[in-house]
Amino acid sequence: MASSHIILPKEEEEAAAEAGLGVAVEADHDSPAQRPFQEPAPGKAALPFSATCVRISRDSYPNLRALRNASALDLHEDDAAFVKVEEGDYGYVLDDVPHLTDYLPDLPVSAATPFLCSLLAPWPDLLFLGENWQYFVNADDTVPEKVYFESEEVKACIVTCGGLCPGLNTVIRELVCGLSHMYNVNDIFGIQNGYKGFYSSNYLTMTAKSVNDIHKRGGTVLGTSRGGHDTKKIVDNIQDRGINQVYIIGGDGTQKGAYEIYKEIRRRGLQVAVAGIPKTIDNDIAVIDKSFGFDTAVEEAQRAINAAHVEASSAENGIGLVKLMGRYSGFIAMYATLASRDVDCCLIPESPFYLEGEGGLFEYIDRRLKENNHMVIVVAEGAGQDLIAQSIPAADQQDASGNKLLLDVGLWLTHKIKLDVNYVYICTLDASCMQVSVKLTRDYCKSKKMEMTIKYIDPTYMIRAIPSNASDNVYCTLLAHSAIHGAMAGYSFTVGMVNGRHAYIPFHRVTSTRNKVRITDRMWARLLSSTNQPSFLSKEDIDAAREADKAANSRKNGDNAKKKPASVLANGTNGVETPPAALTPLRHPATEAPVPPSAAADVSSTMAPDSDSADDTRAAVADQPEQQPSEETEITQEADGAAAATVTKSSEEPASGANASWTAATPPMTPERGAAAAAHDSEGSDTQSAGGRGSPLHGEGKPRHAGAGVKRDDVAAAKSRLLAFRSFARDKKVIKSGGAEAAASPEREGAAEHKEKGKERRKRFWK
Ligand SMILES: Nc1ncnc2c1ncn2[C@@H]1O[C@H](COP(=O)(O)OP(=O)(O)O)[C@@H](O)[C@H]1O
Numbered sequence: 216m217a218s219s220h221i222i223l224p225k226e227e228e229e230a231a232a233e234a235g236l237g238v239a240v241e242a243d244h245d246s247p248a249q250r251p252f253q254e255p256a257p258g259k260a261a262l263p264f265s266a267t268c269v270r271i272s273r274d275s276y277p278n279l280r281a282l283r284n285a286s287a288l289d290l291h292e293d294d295a296a297f298v299k300v301e302e303g304d305y306g307y308v309l310d311d312v313p314h315l316t317d318y319l320p321d322l323p324v325s326a327a328t329p330f331l332c333s334l335l336a337p338w339p340d341l342l343f344l345g346e347n348w349q350y351f352v353n354a355d356d357t358v359p360e361k362v363y364f365e366s367e368e369v370k371a372c373i374v375t376c377g378g379l380c381p382g383l384n385t386v387i388r389e390l391v392c393g394l395s396h397m398y399n400v401n402d403i404f405g406i407q408n409g410y411k412g413f414y415s416s417n418y419l420t421m422t423a424k425s426v427n428d429i430h431k432r433g434g435t436v437l438g439t440s441r442g443g444h445d446t447k448k449i450v451d452n453i454q455d456r457g458i459n460q461v462y463i464i465g466g467d468g469t470q471k472g473a474y475e476i477y478k479e480i481r482r483r484g485l486q487v488a489v490a491g492i493p494k495t496i497d498n499d500i501a502v503i504d505k506s507f508g509f510d511t512a513v514e515e516a517q518r519a520i521n522a523a524h525v526e527a528s529s530a531e532n533g534i535g536l537v538k539l540m541g542r543y544s545g546f547i548a549m550y551a552t553l554a555s556r557d558v559d560c561c562l563i564p565e566s567p568f569y570l571e572g573e574g575g576l577f578e579y580i581d582r583r584l585k586e587n588n589h590m591v592i593v594v595a596e597g598a599g600q601d602l603i604a605q606s607i608p609a610a611d612q613q614d615a616s617g618n619k620l621l622l623d624v625g626l627w628l629t630h631k632i633k634l635d636v637n638y639v640y641i642c643t644l645d646a647s648c649m650q651v652s653v654k655l656t657r658d659y660c661k662s663k664k665m666e667m668t669i670k671y672i673d674p675t676y677m678i679r680a681i682p683s684n685a686s687d688n689v690y691c692t693l694l695a696h697s698a699i700h701g702a703m704a705g706y707s708f709t710v711g712m713v714n715g716r717h718a719y720i721p722f723h724r725v726t727s728t729r730n731k732v733r734i735t736d737r738m739w740a741r742l743l744s745s746t747n748q749p750s751f752l753s754k755e756d757i758d759a760a761r762e763a764d765k766a767a768n769s770r771k772n773g774d775n776a777k778k779k780p781a782s783v784l785a786n787g788t789n790g791v792e793t794p795p796a797a798l799t800p801l802r803h804p805a806t807e808a809p810v811p812p813s814a815a816a817d818v819s820s821t822m823a824p825d826s827d828s829a830d831d832t833r834a835a836v837a838d839q840p841e842q843q844p845s846e847e848t849e850i851t852q853e854a855d856g857a858a859a860a861t862v863t864k865s866s867e868e869p870a871s872g873a874n875a876s877w878t879a880a881t882p883p884m885t886p887e888r889g890a891a892a893a894a895h896d897s898e899g900s901d902t903q904s905a906g907g908r909g910s911p912l913h914g915e916g917k918p919r920h921a922g923a924g925v926k927r928d929d930v931a932a933a934k935s936r937l938l939a940f941r942s943f944a945r946d947k948k949v950i951k952s953g954g955a956e957a958a959a960s961p962e963r964e965g966a967a968e969h970k971e972k973g974k975e976r977r978k979r980f981w982k
């Protein structure tokens with residue numbers, strides 16, 4: 216019998232037993248420290264308790280009607296023809312990404328590829344079909360058709376946890392106003408100062424009036440904190456105060472806390488919905504397209520970069536150094552750099568750099584100052600931590616939430632640059648091998664020192680303390696409304712946009728991994744091209760990054776091949792911590808009917824024990840590749856231009872058929888999707904980047920500190936960037952050469968079938 220950390224409500228246990236599933240129940244019901252399971256009020260069905268991942272409706276705005284429409288069962292035959300409902304081992308696929316051939320089925324295959332691709336692709340039969348299938352709920356796990364809570368019985372509370380982020384007040388406002396205006400809910404409380412406020416502060420009464428203009432202020436009117444998560448005390452308070460909807464706004468730590476609360480609520484059998492609204496200014500929460508506040512942060516970072524630029528360009532050999540947020544990921548630094556165009560160098564945690572030697576930061580600074588007399592450096596706070604640790608031994612310290620406290624890379628770098636930037640390059644004749652080489656020699660002779668001014672700006676708290684901008688305000692509103700609708704329907708989930716659609720996501724799926732900038736991806740290659748900076752990467756670094764990408768990718772492909780049923784992906788009980796094999800008697804939330812034993816058994820047999828559940832998530836819940844094609848289309852122009860007259864040495868393996876098929880499937884690009892794709896481009900392209908497209912092949916084959924190497928110059932830098940773009944083209948050629956095999960592949964067969972369907976649809980359309 217499998218054991219689990221989660222204890223099911225009684226009726227679920229019984230249903231599971233009936234279904235022949237063993238459910239291990241931890242023997243803590245009897246513990247005096249634990250509150251017992253509560254029977255639902257008479258006449259009241261138990262909550263669905265399913266943190267189901269539902270993709271809702273085509274219009275991408277969630278409301279209850281849309282929730283209902285998400286049910287595969289509700290689709291009429293006519294609709295089904297248009298929304299491409301598929302049923303199979305993977306579960307149900309609703310409203311798949313439309314393909315050009317749906318509307319123009321007679322197009323020749325190559326022309327059916329994305330527009331630009333088809334114009335520019337030099338090969339005739341690019342495999343085009345490989346929709347980004349997405350897996351949603353099984354028919355047995357569909358959304359209830361009614362609001363679970365009566366308006367007058369709702370007692371909702373809102374809490375904000377973790378660091379500040381623009382938009383927190385907007386989300387709070389929209390939760391209060393949305394509950395009040397849409398559902399006539401008037402019992403709404405604010406929990407002060409984060410999780411600990413559940414048990415250590417008074418609750419604030421909130422009304423639509425009291426929150427009316429809080430969105431114009433930065434921070435959170437509720438206060439926030441790190442640490443203080445005590446599941447038992449929190450749920451005790453929820454229970455004692457009769458709260459039945461808990462809205463929790465915070466980052467991955469907070470969502471982990473929300474999951475703990477959800478499990479405890481579930482264990483006690485309370486009729487409480489827990490809705491997480493993910494927040495991170497760093498934009499590194501997994502699965503979701505983008506986190507609120509990120510756009511505002513990137514926008515505000517421009518001011519700091521601009522100031523640094525003004526300072527730098529007004530001084531002789533001026534350097535402006537800006538430290539931006541990004542503990543583990545460099546999204547803010549990367550996007551702020553790309554947006555600004557004043558930045559000469561961007562350093563992020565994902566891309567290791569080094570200071571001295573050929574191709575190092577100091578050499579680049581030296582060159583840049585000679586060329587321009589000034590430069591701007593942006594550094595993400597998590598960058599270069601290993602380098603700092605070499606010079607400043609520091610004990611590992613953590614904040615109250617257990618996050619590692621970082622050393623100040625900005626200060627450290629300022630200091631290092633002041634001390635070390637003055638190289639003199641001396642041409643010498645190397646007597647031993649009789650070759651002319653360039654030696655780097657540090658010259659501390661004052662007379663030869665360059666005059667240099669460096670100004671360090673750390674705008675962190677100015678950036679995160681401001682109110683959200685217009686686009687984030689809209690996004691916050693949609694997130695809040697989406698959370699309200701899901702909670703009113705009785706669900707527990709984290710809410711977010713996934714591939715441009717609002718989705719309800721099981722908590723653990725957003726916390727089990729973290730998004731990172733992929734340095735082998737085209738977005739980073741673009742940044743290198745935009746700043747003209749060296750990649751600082753040796754060939755070994757690139758190979759290592761590629762290997763990591765490949766490993767992650769093949770794991771993902773492997774997982775896809777396992778063909779997990781949608782129910783696995785949809786089931787909120789599939790925790791990260793243990794494979795709760797016996798814990799998945801899926802229920803129709805509306806009817807509480809357990810899934811037939813066969814289906815449930817299928818679920819248990821395919822549950823991953825789950826170190827790579829993150830990849831499942833990406834593969835199944837948030838298949839980011841949907842974002843890729845538009846990017847790919849755009850890149851193709853560059854790539855083809857670069858590739859036309861060149862042959863690139865390839866050390867990479869051919870792209871897989873799956874990659875190839877992803878390449879060409881293009882969803883329509885709405886502004887919203889565009890933003891989402893922009894925000895996560897690099898993460899979204901895992902499969903493609905596994906092939907190394909866009910790899911910054913700087914210093915190909917060159918050892919990092921080649922003392923006798925030839926000094927890098929602009930030509931070399933330009934060449935390396937060109938190589939990065941050529942690698943895209945090369946991959947496309949690889950796709951082409953793999954085309955023959957692919958032609959016989961199931962995707963191809965699917966393509967024919969798909970075309971047929973498309974024809975039918977067109978006929979109906981014209982009729
Ligand atoms: N693994 C965890 N389980 C439960 N609660 C957690 C966990 N990690 C963090 N928390 C709680 O979440 C809150 C915010 O976490 P923190 O890491 O500071 O910010 P963020 O949510 O922005 O990542 C804190 O109150 C902390 O106690």
Ligand SMILES: O=P(O)(O)OC[C@H]1O[C@](O)(COP(=O)(O)O)[C@@H](O)[C@@H]1O
Nearest residue numbers: 377378380466495496497540541542
């Ligand atoms: O100074 P604090 O409050 O500890 O916060 C600093 C950290 O919080 C962050 O802003 C990230 O927080 P979130 O991802 O939770 O928004 C980091 O960029 C930064 O390192």
